Amino acid sequence: MTLSPFSATYAEARAKFLEAATVARAELQAWAHPERGPDGGELSTDVAWIGPVDAPAALVLVSGTHGVEGHCGSGAQVDWLRRQEWARLPEGVAALLIHAINPFGFAWSRRVTHENVDLNRNFVDFAAPLPENRAYTALADAVTPASWSREAQAEARGRLLAYARENGFPALVQAMSGGQYSHPDGIFYGGAGPTWSRRTLEAILTGRLAGAKSVCFLDFHTGLGPEGYAEQIITRGPGAPEYRRARDWFGAAVASVDAGESVSAKIAGDWLDAAPRLLPHAEVTGVALEYGTVETNQVLNALRADNWLHARSDPTGPEAAAIQAEMRAAFYVDTDMWRGMVLGQSLIATRQAVAGLSASLGGDR
Numbered sequence: 389m390t391l392s393p394f395s396a397t398y399a400e401a402r403a404k405f406l407e408a409a410t411v412a413r414a415e416l417q418a419w420a421h422p423e424r425g426p427d428g429g430e431l432s433t434d435v436a437w438i439g440p441v442d443a444p445a446a447l448v449l450v451s452g453t454h455g456v457e458g459h460c461g462s463g464a465q466v467d468w469l470r471r472q473e474w475a476r477l478p479e480g481v482a483a484l485l486i487h488a489i490n491p492f493g494f495a496w497s498r499r500v501t502h503e504n505v506d507l508n509r510n511f512v513d514f515a516a517p518l519p520e521n522r523a524y525t526a527l528a529d530a531v532t533p534a535s536w537s538r539e540a541q542a543e544a545r546g547r548l549l550a551y552a553r554e555n556g557f558p559a560l561v562q563a564m565s566g567g568q569y570s571h572p573d574g575i576f577y578g579g580a581g582p583t584w585s586r587r588t589l590e591a592i593l594t595g596r597l598a599g600a601k602s603v604c605f606l607d608f609h610t611g612l613g614p615e616g617y618a619e620q621i622i623t624r625g626p627g628a629p630e631y632r633r634a635r636d637w638f639g640a641a642v643a644s645v646d647a648g649e650s651v652s653a654k655i656a657g658d659w660l661d662a663a664p665r666l667l668p669h670a671e672v673t674g675v676a677l678e679y680g681t682v683e684t685n686q687v688l689n690a691l692r693a694d695n696w697l698h699a700r701s702d703p704t705g706p707e708a709a710a711i712q713a714e715m716r717a718a719f720y721v722d723t724d725m726w727r728g729m730v731l732g733q734s735l736i737a738t739r740q741a742v743a744g745l746s747a748s749l750g751g752d753r
């Protein structure tokens with residue numbers, strides 16, 4: 389096992405996380421996933437709890453909401469454990485580390501779950517009418533063409549660029565990444581019901597945080613914004629207490645999706661936005677840390693290639709290795725500079741969160 393807290397594969401990441409959590413004498417729990425990784429290995433979401441069972445406040449670090457983005461979040465979690473940040477937790481504050489909430493996506497270098505669902509479009513009320521995305525429907529054939537030959541790719545790209553010329557590039561990004569509930573074989577699909585990862589996350593949060601009065605979430609993401617910069621994203625706008633607390637704890641760089649401050653498209657169904665409803669007894673604060681990687685175009689191309697591979701071809705076939713590498717490169721910048729930026733900003737955010745939690749209990753900041 390290498391010294392770096394970051395890992396090249398899901399299996400390596402899991403082993404590093406379990407080892408670091410064991411050293412921290414965390415209470416560990418594994419949630420076995422029904423599928424296997426490409427290497428045939430077991431998949432699970434691993435949960436580490438550090439601190440008193442009935443702690444009134446909890447810092448919650450979540451990795452792998454978007455599968456392959458777990459290379460970043462897992463590295464930050466392992467680093468947090470290895471630096472013994474847990475030994476600095478003030479009285480009344482526990483830590484809950486959720487490793488690879490979408491282990492399938494992490495292992496297969498995909499952003500989606502094994503149901504082809506974007507977990508952050510899945511936390512909607514499926515009994516209510518689902519959001520519509522007509523622009524996606526109009527572009528669906530170009531997003532996921534039947535063939536991935538050079539000619540087919542060029543034709544599909546031509547149609548997407550034509551849409552961008554007519555409506556602007558942000559409109560194309562919104563159409564493609566805003567989420568859709570009509571094409572189960574497409575990208576940014578929100579699902580037809582709660583996925584395994586949603587059900588597991590809900591069970592972990594409601595089970596572990598049943599007695600918590602104050603909870604702070606940091607959810608690790610990659611793929612949007614300037615390389616290495618962590619945008620601190622919250623869905624809710626300036627009118628919401630969650631937004632005001634996030635600004636108070638993390639500073640004025642916190643960006644609201646609803647207020648149009650963020651690099652993220654407007655979406656429905658992200659889990660961080662749903663968390664306060666799951667924990668009505670707690671004051672919930674938190675942000676997604678969105679680390680920039682490469683150009684948005686490159687990210688979208690990788691996502692479409694991955695989508696084509698799984699929807700129209702064979703995920704274990706000859707095209708798989710190159711497309712998986714393309715996905716990994718889009719969501720994990722394999723340089724020391726980028727990794728250093730991830731760890732520095734993560735460490736600041738966790739310390740700000742702990743200070744905020746402590747203050748919310750009436751302690752010193």
Ligand SMILES: [Zn+2]
Binds near residue numbers: 453454457609610
């Ligand atoms: Zn993400």
